[in-house]
Amino acid sequence: MPTTVSPSETAPTRYAHHIQAQALTVRRGRRTAVDGIDLNLGTGVHGVLGPNGAGKTTLIRTLATVLTPHSGDLELLGSALRSRGELRALRRQLGYLPQTFGHYPRFTLREFVAYMAWLKEVPRHRMADAVQHAIDRVDLTDRAEDRMGSLSGGMLRRAGIAQAIVNDPAILLLDEPTVGLDPAQRMEFRTLLRDIGEQSCVLVSTHLVEDVGAACAGVVLMDEGRTVFAGPLDHLRAAGSDTDQGDSAIERGYTALLRRHPANQPEAGR
Amino acid sequence: MFRIVRLEAKRSIALPLLLVLAALTRAFLWMDIQEWAASWASLVQSARAIAWVSLPVVLAAGIWHGGREGRNEVSELFAATPRPRPVRLLPAFVAIVGAVVIAEAGVVAWAATLIARHATYSGGQWPLGLAVGLLAAIAVTLLGLGIGRAVATPVAAPLAAVALFLVLAVSADERPANRLVDVVLPMLPKTDDFHRVLPSLSVSQCVWFTALGATGVLLTVAGTRRARWLALTPAVAGIALAALLAPSGAIVRDPQATALVCARENNRICVTKVHTHALPTLVAPAQKVLDAFAEVPGGPERVEEKPESWKLDAAAPASHGGKRGTVRTEFPQLTQSGSIRWKPDVLLAALAQDTMFDEACYSEEKDFTRATDASDAVAALLLRTPTDELSPGAREAYDTLRPLPAKERYSRIGEGRKAGLTCGDPLAVIMGRGAGR
Numbered sequence: 001m002p003t004t005v006s007p008s009e010t011a012p013t014r015y016a017h018h019i020q021a022q023a024l025t026v027r028r029g030r031r032t033a034v035d036g037i038d039l040n041l042g043t044g045v046h047g048v049l050g051p052n053g054a055g056k057t058t059l060i061r062t063l064a065t066v067l068t069p070h071s072g073d074l075e076l077l078g079s080a081l082r083s084r085g086e087l088r089a090l091r092r093q094l095g096y097l098p099q100t101f102g103h104y105p106r107f108t109l110r111e112f113v114a115y116m117a118w119l120k121e122v123p124r125h126r127m128a129d130a131v132q133h134a135i136d137r138v139d140l141t142d143r144a145e146d147r148m149g150s151l152s153g154g155m156l157r158r159a160g161i162a163q164a165i166v167n168d169p170a171i172l173l174l175d176e177p178t179v180g181l182d183p184a185q186r187m188e189f190r191t192l193l194r195d196i197g198e199q200s201c202v203l204v205s206t207h208l209v210e211d212v213g214a215a216c217a218g219v220v221l222m223d224e225g226r227t228v229f230a231g232p233l234d235h236l237r238a239a240g241s242d243t244d245q246g247d248s249a250i251e252r253g254y255t256a257l258l259r260r261h262p263a264n265q266p267e268a269g270r
Numbered sequence: 271m272f273r274i275v276r277l278e279a280k281r282s283i284a285l286p287l288l289l290v291l292a293a294l295t296r297a298f299l300w301m302d303i304q305e306w307a308a309s310w311a312s313l314v315q316s317a318r319a320i321a322w323v324s325l326p327v328v329l330a331a332g333i334w335h336g337g338r339e340g341r342n343e344v345s346e347l348f349a350a351t352p353r354p355r356p357v358r359l360l361p362a363f364v365a366i367v368g369a370v371v372i373a374e375a376g377v378v379a380w381a382a383t384l385i386a387r388h389a390t391y392s393g394g395q396w397p398l399g400l401a402v403g404l405l406a407a408i409a410v411t412l413l414g415l416g417i418g419r420a421v422a423t424p425v426a427a428p429l430a431a432v433a434l435f436l437v438l439a440v441s442a443d444e445r446p447a448n449r450l451v452d453v454v455l456p457m458l459p460k461t462d463d464f465h466r467v468l469p470s471l472s473v474s475q476c477v478w479f480t481a482l483g484a485t486g487v488l489l490t491v492a493g494t495r496r497a498r499w500l501a502l503t504p505a506v507a508g509i510a511l512a513a514l515l516a517p518s519g520a521i522v523r524d525p526q527a528t529a530l531v532c533a534r535e536n537n538r539i540c541v542t543k544v545h546t547h548a549l550p551t552l553v554a555p556a557q558k559v560l561d562a563f564a565e566v567p568g569g570p571e572r573v574e575e576k577p578e579s580w581k582l583d584a585a586a587p588a589s590h591g592g593k594r595g596t597v598r599t600e601f602p603q604l605t606q607s608g609s610i611r612w613k614p615d616v617l618l619a620a621l622a623q624d625t626m627f628d629e630a631c632y633s634e635e636k637d638f639t640r641a642t643d644a645s646d647a648v649a650a651l652l653l654r655t656p657t658d659e660l661s662p663g664a665r666e667a668y669d670t671l672r673p674l675p676a677k678e679r680y681s682r683i684g685e686g687r688k689a690g691l692t693c694g695d696p697l698a699v700i701m702g703r704g705a706g707r
Binding site for chain 1: 273274277281282338339342343344345346347348349350351352353354358
């Protein structure tokens with residue numbers, strides 16, 4: 001059966017990076033949660049690391065177009081989001097799993113993913129296949145007809161990932177996606193991320209350094225709303241030394257970079 | 271869109287709401303069937319009167335659904351999707367409003383099939399009255415959805431339902447005569463088969479409920495506190511406009527409904543047009559009464575239904591007593607098998623009573639009992655109704671009348687009837703003790 005391809009799908013890419021931010025600042029009330037961040041992220045899996053309160057979730061929510069930046073420039077897929085039309089077109093290509101994944105417990109998994117596909121304006125003729133494919137990819141095929149309310153915590157997280165990828169997003173934003181997954185599921189999840197990252201820009205916010213080590217090509221390390229480090233994973237590994245705390249090279253790099261960040265320097269050194 | 275509407279119908283509160291609302295509406299209409307089963311105007315009155323039960327349910331369901339996104343913490347997830355909020359909410363709106371419409375309209379359609387077989391006069395306004403009732407239910411549903419989105423707390427639904435129930439229940443019992451009250455309340459002012467609601471009240475209620483529904487929709491799509499305050503504008507404007515349009519006295523007598531229609535075979539027996547279906551049942555007992563009283567001096571020559579209402583018209587015994595040649599009767603309404611019937615023996619007893627005295631004269635129970643005793647004694651004598659259930663007073667009157675010579679007996683019955691229709695003491699006359707009370 002022939003497949004319809006829209007002009008936008010075959011149009012050449014007109015942007016250098018999927019996510020481009022310059023001096024991006026986001027305020028939450030009186031607090032500056034993201035403070036002048038610069039980002040240039042393209043295809044591949046990128047991890048966002050940082051301690052609690054670093055601004056990871058605020059950054060992800062801003063990139064998901066849920067929050068509006070206070071200042072700075074933000075371009076997603078080459079769009080500066082200046083009009084409702086641009087915003088709507090961009091959201092069709094976004095996948096987002098929030099930290100708190102809300103759902104309708106009375107819906108079955110298939111119904112909920114289909115509902116999300118409808119909200120994401122997946123074309124009707126592609127919807128059934130897209131839903132099935134998303135459910136298959138998170139390995140929940142045999143639970144597709146179960147109510148969302150009956151799924152375990154790990155399954156719900158996978159259901160959340162299924163809804164996030166149902167529209168084959170060009171930018172996939174995942175906030176703490178591996179919470180509740182068992183080790184085997186986490187390994188499968190990393191494989192899935194790498195697979196999606198071949199064609200999309202995947203940004204994963206996590207506390208778990210080993211997830212970043214196993215799945216991400218690049219890392220953004222944040223602290224107190226600012227970028228401490230942004231670059232390839234190898235550079236993060238190389239940043240640490242044997243004297244730094246951590247069980248792995250990534251953890252040692254993580255602690256070393258955070259320690260060197262001005263926000264964490266003693267008062268006299270500032 | 272249709273697929274999502276179907277999904278919402280299956281998974282939202284729509285289906286339980288449909289079942290509960292249909293069961294509740296049907297149960298309450300059924301309990302009240304003797305009030306409406308023979309007339310369109312009464313159906314409108316009864317269907318609208320159920321609002322005190324149905325609207326709190328509808329409001330609670332709307333609020334509960336309106337708060338669904340907040341309760342399930344999906345707002346963040348949905349906010350990142352391209353589908354605009356009004357479009358996102360539309361399928362659930364269609365499903366829930368559809369459930370309300372199907373439940374209410376379905377039950378009214380059932381009631382209409384019962385009435386269609388009996389009703390002989392519609393007045394042409396009943397569809398408007400029912401439509402306004404349906405519009406009220408839709409408006410309250412939309413308002414509930416809006417409140418639910420604005421106040422996403424689980425206690426909002428039960429609290430609002432109880433509050434609305436109390437307001438409507440108290441209003442139904444102690445309704446002040448006020449045009450604003452007539453417009454705002456979904457229940458109609460008290461009416462009956464002989465009266466009609468002015469169309470201007472229905473029109474003003476249409477304005478009010480449409481505005482209320484618009485406020486509900488605006489509350490639902492409002493994203494800021496300011497927008498939520500602005501959403502109240504249609505309701506405020508609607509109530510002001512509706513109050514201007516509303517008539518000061520919304521219930522008026524319907525001369526077409528109360529026009530008399532007489533039996534083809536006997537033009538001395540007549541009923542109101544709205545009760546024409548009862549005429550065939552009335553002819554035999556009415557004829558029996560006329561025949562039985564034929565020998566009575568000043569006896570009745572006609573039987574007519576009294577085109578006055580105990581609910582709305584003040585009783586006027588003097589005018590009744592002035593036309594002794596006519597028996598003016600009211601139909602006792604009794605139901606059988608879901609439709610209205612007048613049992614011949616009940617009709618005969620009622621006619622005999624109305625022939626002998628005017629009920630409006632006897633507000634004291636003691637006086638009413640004496641008049642009834644006189645009537646029962648005469649009925650047993652002239653109509654050969656059973657004597658074994660006569661009260662001691664009626665038995666004494668019966669025993670007094672029976673041995674009298676025919677001429678004197680009829681004369682005394684005629685005098686007793688005259689006393690009964692002019693607020694005297696018919697029992698005393700029959701017993702030969704004068705007419706004073």
